[in-house]
Amino acid sequence: MHELSIVASIVDTVTESAAAYKGARVVEVRLRVGALASVVEDSLQFCYGIATEGTALEGSRLVVNVLPVVMHCVPCGADVELEGVQSFRCPKCGEPCFDLRQGRELEIEAIEIDEMDEVEEKR
Amino acid sequence: MTTRIVELRRGILKKNDELAAGLRAGFANAGVLVLNLVSSPGTGKTALLELTLRELKARGARVAALVGDLETDNDARRLAASGAPVRQINTHGICHLDAEMIGKHLDGWELGGLDYLFIENVGNLVCPSSYDLGEAIRVVLLSVTEGEDKPLKYPTMFNSADAAVITKMDLAAPCGFDRETALRNINEIRPGMRIFETSAKTGAGMEAWLGYLAEQRAGRDH
Ligand SMILES: Nc1nc2c(ncn2[C@@H]2O[C@H](COP(=O)(O)OP(=O)(O)O)[C@@H](O)[C@H]2O)c(=O)[nH]1
Ligand SMILES: [Mg+2]
Ligand SMILES: [Zn+2]
Ligand SMILES: [Zn+2]
Numbered sequence: 120m121h122e123l124s125i126v127a128s129i130v131d132t133v134t135e136s137a138a139a140y141k142g143a144r145v146v147e148v149r150l151r152v153g154a155l156a157s158v159v160e161d162s163l164q165f166c167y168g169i170a171t172e173g174t175a176l177e178g179s180r181l182v183v184n185v186l187p188v189v190m191h192c193v194p195c196g197a198d199v200e201l202e203g204v205q206s207f208r209c210p211k212c213g214e215p216c217f218d219l220r221q222g223r224e225l226e227i228e229a230i231e232i233d234e235m236d237e238v239e240e241k242r
Numbered sequence: 243m244t245t246r247i248v249e250l251r252r253g254i255l256k257k258n259d260e261l262a263a264g265l266r267a268g269f270a271n272a273g274v275l276v277l278n279l280v281s282s283p284g285t286g287k288t289a290l291l292e293l294t295l296r297e298l299k300a301r302g303a304r305v306a307a308l309v310g311d312l313e314t315d316n317d318a319r320r321l322a323a324s325g326a327p328v329r330q331i332n333t334h335g336i337c338h339l340d341a342e343m344i345g346k347h348l349d350g351w352e353l354g355g356l357d358y359l360f361i362e363n364v365g366n367l368v369c370p371s372s373y374d375l376g377e378a379i380r381v382v383l384l385s386v387t388e389g390e391d392k393p394l395k396y397p398t399m400f401n402s403a404d405a406a407v408i409t410k411m412d413l414a415a416p417c418g419f420d421r422e423t424a425l426r427n428i429n430e431i432r433p434g435m436r437i438f439e440t441s442a443k444t445g446a447g448m449e450a451w452l453g454y455l456a457e458q459r460a461g462r463d464h
Binding site: 146 | 246248254432
């Protein structure tokens with residue numbers, strides 16, 4: 120629902136970071152998105168196409184890596200990965216889990232850019 | 243042409259998270275308990291708050307409210323009838339409140355003079371889950387008319403909440419509300435979450451809810 124404002128924030132951050140590289144063109148933007156981040160990839164991709172028009176990100180790929188929810192299970196004494204987000208019980212022992220260790224991430228992991236070489240620049 | 247990978251590791255909502263952390267510290271300093279109420283539109287946030295503000299005021303507590311609304315100021319007017327200070331945050335179509343809006347609307351309020359500050363979020367069970375407002379307690383509401391599977395449909399919101407209120411309990415029987423299933427579903431998504439069952443119409447369940455508020459307020463007092 121707020122994918123457009125998320126994408127706008129991505130465009131700002133990436134534009135700023137890419138500006139440090141001369142004549143750079145952004146080829147790819149990689150996100151880490153937790154399964155509980157409440158963003159929908161289709162909708163992100165759709166907004167991305169629109170919001171990047173006329174920016175340094177125009178034509179770049181958006182890659183969304185979805186991270187599963189990881190909870191700490193006290194009885195097992197271990198971090199366990201949940202199979203979905205419909206039940207917050209340990210898949211190993213079945214006990215309820217209270218302590219979230221991964222799943223709410225919403226971050227730009229990295230960008231891939233094409234940088235102009237010195238020679239090209241001089242031409 | 244050289245291809246280069248630049249690691250950024252940058253939180254997309256970092257700005258909001260930082261602002262919220264600042265607000266949270268300010269609220270703790272002032273000793274005011276801040277609650278963020280989230281639900282679908284029409285669940286009964288304003289109705290629960292109308293009663294809550296009135297009852298807390300009658301018990302001598304100092305209360306205030308911020309109300310997010312897409313376009314109107316109807317809810318703010320309803321709440322102001324309690325006599326508590328109320329401010330409206332008109333989001334002009336934005337489907338959630340964020341920390342910046344909260345900060346701006348606190349201008350001129352003496353937080354140290356408050357015991358409780360209630361924030362009624364925009365009716366939406368999706369995006370408000372991503373926006374920390376600096377609250378101490380996030381309360382998710384669902385009404386008996388919405389279906390027992392709401393927690394399973396909106397796990398992100400229910401999992402991020404600290405307490406749940408089932409509203410419109412006076413309509414439970416006519417709606418054929420399956421209480422056991424609703425409680426089980428909430429517990430499946432957020433094990434151990436405190437759950438209250440209220441009716442703004444009859445006042446049922448208000449004592450338990452007000453007791454919880456007082457207990458949370460006392461628990462954080464230094
Ligand atoms: N029967 C009944 N109706 C309620 C109750 N709480 C709210 N309502 C009604 O539900 C509608 C929406 O309530 P409101 O508080 O405005 O919901 P909000 O959008 O979550 O703030 C209004 O018509 C209220 O009168 C309740 O406990 N019982
Ligand atoms: Mg309302
Ligand atoms: Zn386990
Ligand atoms: Zn939103």
